[in-house]
Amino acid sequence: MNVKRKPGSGPNNSPGKVLQVWLSQHARALMVSIGQLSKNPLGNLFSVMVIGITLALPVGLHLIISNASRVLQSWEGNIQIAVYLKPGVTEERAQQLSMELDNEETIESIALITKEMALNEYKTLSGFAEALEALEENPLPNMLIIRPDLNSLSSTAGDELISRLGLLDEVESAQLDHQWVNRLLAILGIMKTGVIVLVSLFSMAVLLIVGNTIRLSIFNKRTEIEIDKLFGATNAFIQRPFLYSGLIYGTGGSLIAWCLVLSLTEIMQDPVGQLALLYGSDFTLSGLRLKEVLTLFASGGGLGLLGSWIAVGRHLKNTEPT
Numbered sequence: 001m002n003v004k005r006k007p008g009s010g011p012n013n014s015p016g017k018v019l020q021v022w023l024s025q026h027a028r029a030l031m032v033s034i035g036q037l038s039k040n041p042l043g044n045l046f047s048v049m050v051i052g053i054t055l056a057l058p059v060g061l062h063l064i065i066s067n068a069s070r071v072l073q074s075w076e077g078n079i080q081i082a083v084y085l086k087p088g089v090t091e092e093r094a095q096q097l098s099m100e101l102d103n104e105e106t107i108e109s110i111a112l113i114t115k116e117m118a119l120n121e122y123k124t125l126s127g128f129a130e131a132l133e134a135l136e137e138n139p140l141p142n143m144l145i146i147r148p149d150l151n152s153l154s155s156t157a158g159d160e161l162i163s164r165l166g167l168l169d170e171v172e173s174a175q176l177d178h179q180w181v182n183r184l185l186a187i188l189g190i191m192k193t194g195v196i197v198l199v200s201l202f203s204m205a206v207l208l209i210v211g212n213t214i215r216l217s218i219f220n221k222r223t224e225i226e227i228d229k230l231f232g233a234t235n236a237f238i239q240r241p242f243l244y245s246g247l248i249y250g251t252g253g254s255l256i257a258w259c260l261v262l263s264l265t266e267i268m269q270d271p272v273g274q275l276a277l278l279y280g281s282d283f284t285l286s287g288l289r290l291k292e293v294l295t296l297f298a299s300g301g302g303l304g305l306l307g308s309w310i311a312v313g314r315h316l317k318n319t320e321p322t
Contacts, residue, residue, distance in 0.1 A: 029240030052256020058198040083144040108149040210307030250304020
């Protein structure tokens with residue numbers, strides 16, 4: 001007895017078979033792409049190096065900003081708000097106020113300096129311990145040392161924070177080096193904006209480099225493409241090797257960029273370490289983290305793939321058999 005099969009239920013149309021055919025097609029396209037690139041290794045290497053240098057510039061600037069942020073975080077006491085409490089504020093109330101202010105988004109940490117702690121420190125550092133012992137009572141107030149959060153603190157947010165602290169009933173005055181903070185935030189803001197601008201510009205440059213390289217490749221293979229179309233090859237079939245070429249260009253450029261940044265980091269390690277020693281610091285340059293490296297490769301490969309897709313989609317339509 002013959003059993004009728006439903007359309008699409010045959011063994012050749014099973015999901016496993018379809019996946020196998022799809023993988024074989026892409027494997028063939030990848031091998032064709034590698035074969036095409038191997039015919040002009042020097043020219044393709046130059047293209048990959050240009051892409052790598054283009055990607056290395058914004059990545060290097062990002063690394064500089066990351067290390068600069070680490071330096072700023074290690075400079076204890078340079079960026080802080082001194083909040084002097086009124087003489088009548090007790091230590092218990094000062095502790096309670098510290099806990100209340102700790103919920104502020106722009107505040108990273110708060111330290112309570114009691115009047116006794118301040119007086120003892122002043123005795124130790126000033127050299128007038130005997131004279132201070134003659135005082136009938138401690139003239140120093142309780143105070144709070146507030147370290148603002150640089151990631152959420154802007155110049156206007158810093159002014160607002162000072163104003164809110166000054167309006168508290170327990171606060172006599174609040175002092176912050178506005179000029180230092182404003183300059184610092186302005187520099188970081190400019191550098192972060194510069195990174196965004198450079199990433200945008202160099203991303204367009206990578207797209208143009210890959211697109212122009214793929215365009216020349218399509219032009220050189222125009223006759224071969226026309227013959228393939230005469231035998232029924234689809235645009236998707238012809239497009240795959242070029243897309244893999246763009247992916248290889250972008251990924252190879254990312255590898256070059258990573259090596260360049262890694263080399264520069266190693267070269268600058270000793271000079272930066274010597275400079276840090278002059279300031280009594282053990283700071284060392286940090287390289288790209290794993291997440292940043294993966295982002296670099298994904299971005300480079302994605303830009304190469306996109307540039308190739310744009311170039312192929314545009315020029316393949318104009319390549320028809322005559």
